[in-house]
Amino acid sequence: MSVLLVQDLKKTLGAQEILGGVSLRIAAGEKVGCVGKNGAGKTTLLRLIEGEETPDAGAIVLARGARIGYVTQRPQFPAGRTVRAHVESGLAEVHAVERELAAAGEAMAEATGEPLDTLVKRHGELTARMEFLGGWESERRVETVLGGIGLAPALWDREAETLSGGEKSRTAMARELISVPDLLLLDEPTNHLDLAGIEWLEDYLRTIHSAVLMVSHDRRLLDDVVETIVEVERGRLTRFPGNYSRYVELKEERYEFARREWEQEQDYIRKEEAFIKKHIGGQRTGEAKGRRRRLQSLERRSRPYNDVRRPKITFRRVERGGEQVVEAAGLSIGYGGRPMLAGVDVRIGRGERVGVVGPNGAGKSTLLRVLAGRMAPLEGKVTRGYRASGGYFDQDTSDLREDGTPYSEIRRDHPQMTDLEIRSHLARFLFRGDEVDRRVDRLSGGERARLSLARLVLTEPSWLALDEPTNHLDLAGRTALEEMLGEFPGALVCISHDRQFLDDLVDTILEVEGGEVRTFRGNYSEYRARRAAEAAARMAEGEHRRQAEEGRRRAAAEKGRRAAEREPARGRGPRNPWAFRKLEETIIALEEERAKLLDSLGSAEVYRDGDACRETQIRLAEIERDLGEKNREWEEWG
Numbered sequence: 001m002s003v004l005l006v007q008d009l010k011k012t013l014g015a016q017e018i019l020g021g022v023s024l025r026i027a028a029g030e031k032v033g034c035v036g037k038n039g040a041g042k043t044t045l046l047r048l049i050e051g052e053e054t055p056d057a058g059a060i061v062l063a064r065g066a067r068i069g070y071v072t073q074r075p076q077f078p079a080g081r082t083v084r085a086h087v088e089s090g091l092a093e094v095h096a097v098e099r100e101l102a103a104a105g106e107a108m109a110e111a112t113g114e115p116l117d118t119l120v121k122r123h124g125e126l127t128a129r130m131e132f133l134g135g136w137e138s139e140r141r142v143e144t145v146l147g148g149i150g151l152a153p154a155l156w157d158r159e160a161e162t163l164s165g166g167e168k169s170r171t172a173m174a175r176e177l178i179s180v181p182d183l184l185l186l187d188e189p190t191n192h193l194d195l196a197g198i199e200w201l202e203d204y205l206r207t208i209h210s211a212v213l214m215v216s217h218d219r220r221l222l223d224d225v226v227e228t229i230v231e232v233e234r235g236r237l238t239r240f241p242g243n244y245s246r247y248v249e250l251k252e253e254r255y256e257f258a259r260r261e262w263e264q265e266q267d268y269i270r271k272e273e274a275f276i277k278k279h280i281g282g283q284r285t286g287e288a289k290g291r292r293r294r295l296q297s298l299e300r301r302s303r304p305y306n307d308v309r310r311p312k313i314t315f316r317r318v319e320r321g322g323e324q325v326v327e328a329a330g331l332s333i334g335y336g337g338r339p340m341l342a343g344v345d346v347r348i349g350r351g352e353r354v355g356v357v358g359p360n361g362a363g364k365s366t367l368l369r370v371l372a373g374r375m376a377p378l379e380g381k382v383t384r385g386y387r388a389s390g391g392y393f394d395q396d397t398s399d400l401r402e403d404g405t406p407y408s409e410i411r412r413d414h415p416q417m418t419d420l421e422i423r424s425h426l427a428r429f430l431f432r433g434d435e436v437d438r439r440v441d442r443l444s445g446g447e448r449a450r451l452s453l454a455r456l457v458l459t460e461p462s463w464l465a466l467d468e469p470t471n472h473l474d475l476a477g478r479t480a481l482e483e484m485l486g487e488f489p490g491a492l493v494c495i496s497h498d499r500q501f502l503d504d505l506v507d508t509i510l511e512v513e514g515g516e517v518r519t520f521r522g523n524y525s526e527y528r529a530r531r532a533a534e535a536a537a538r539m540a541e542g543e544h545r546r547q548a549e550e551g552r553r554r555a556a557a558e559k560g561r562r563a564a565e566r567e568p569a570r571g572r573g574p575r576n577p578w579a580f581r582k583l584e585e586t587i588i589a590l591e592e593e594r595a596k597l598l599d600s601l602g603s604a605e606v607y608r609d610g611d612a613c614r615e616t617q618i619r620l621a622e623i624e625r626d627l628g629e630k631n632r633e634w635e636e637w638g
Helices: 042-050 083-110 113-133 135-148 165-179 195-207 219-224 244-279 285-297 364-371 406-413 419-427 433-437 445-457 475-487 499-505 524-565 577-600 610-636
Strands: 002-013 016-027 031-035 057-062 068-070 183-187 211-215 228-233 236-241 324-335 338-349 353-357 379-384 390-393 463-467 491-495 508-513 516-521
Touching: 002 042, 002 211, 016 042, 016 057, 016 211, 016 228, 016 236, 031 042, 031 244, 042 068, 042 183, 042 211, 068 165, 083 113, 083 135, 083 165, 113 135, 135 165, 135 195, 165 183, 195 219, 219 244, 219 499, 228 244, 236 244, 244 285, 324 364, 324 491, 338 364, 338 379, 338 491, 338 516, 353 364, 353 499, 353 524, 364 463, 364 491, 364 508, 390 445, 406 419, 406 433, 406 445, 419 433, 445 475, 475 499, 491 499, 499 524, 508 524, 516 524, 524 577, 524 610, 577 610
Parallel strands: 031 211, 031 228, 068 183, 183 211, 353 491, 353 508, 390 463, 463 491
Antiparallel strands: 002 016, 002 057, 228 236, 324 338, 324 379, 508 516
């Protein structure tokens, strides 16, 4: 059953056609990703479906009774409403169904005949709706969603209107997730989430019953959640089955097939025209005229379109410096004398690729600014290596002058460049024609990011400090940046919430969390595997300790009971206390060895080495066996 049907939808903005007669069908529960270049019309499509904008032509049909959930880019909140109250307002339908279910149940107790049959049918419909909404566990889900989406408990009772922009967006999205609409529209839902929040959202979207239409530039999210991709390009909408990786393959296959078909047709047309030109007016005039009629009636294919334009990000020259690029010792960093991080030691070598991860507000950007020399630490020292020249990318693009233009921004940094050199350089970042003279304050987020990168590459740095460089780039821009950074020979320190970006580029992870900085060797997926192994080891050790303690308490109680019941006249003397202490020491030693082995399973040296991992697991099994025997002996000691 379809939850949404879009037919021949058209939308123009001035003289520009945004959508030119597009159609789309989304089935109930289907997860659909929407991709395309910045400005292609993806957000416009969502706004038209939601009703924020009106189409010039076409129809948008929702299933009867279906409800849409949509998070606006600038959410508004009623005065005085707290974060928790706003999110809980998403349960309005759940509460309404609960009341109707209760009323139907009461009415069924007194009805008979046909009215009873009607009530039974309605009760079944309401029960099915309640299951769709997850209403039986809705109250518990509120706190789960609030925490998962990255809103700390300290914010739950704050007035929603006083939150930051990112916190407002997360609050609005939490409400829509809680409400479980029939169709959920998401426009770049990961923009204000940290990595933990993105992974939580990914899991939540996979299990939610709602159909989802999601605009996103997060390749991992599009790979792991969606089952269909729709591409918006040149006012048209094309549907591809499968996730994002499959879409990339199918798009290339379709283009190659269309290109071959078009080339074959062009070859046929050229041959026919040559025959007509040669034989018209000659002995084969009749045949030539017949071919001309067939050629004139031929419905010619359009030349297949494949927009390969993307920024061409290259560095002209990279200064080779010493082996050590940046070394920070004993850093304390923060604002107003209040440290966010303390006791930080960081060393970055030439050519090293470092990804910085951690929760929002943990201090990642502050640490990067200190390492890049854009901010002084409260304590400690940052030493830069021989001829180390850093290039810094600010996620807020605050270095750009709002009253400037792309042309003037390059000119003020490099007055020696000619007009042609500046325009040629900007063209590589997709600024062409009048676009080079557009005011900075009128540029989109993606255009500002491209301009900042255009300025950055001209500084010829030996190492790069990048704060969320992919935030506003479309998929083509991200790919171009990734390719450039892959070829960049200098060191790289990058904050990013793009997991694919981190997997493809970095070989070291700096985790900033809880006021500390930890170093992990490997890319993001390897780091996550290590953290998961550590968490599993901690849980296992905690469970073992709990069980051992519980066993000892039970054994002690049983020994006390037996001692109270034992008759002194039996003549049995006390057992050797030295042997009992030795037994306890053996148990403690075995438990300590088990804890060390469990911890070692989380280390890269063990989980990457199959033989070492097997040996560790074998030894753990032996220890479990010995512990079982010793604990039984301890329990039986009397």
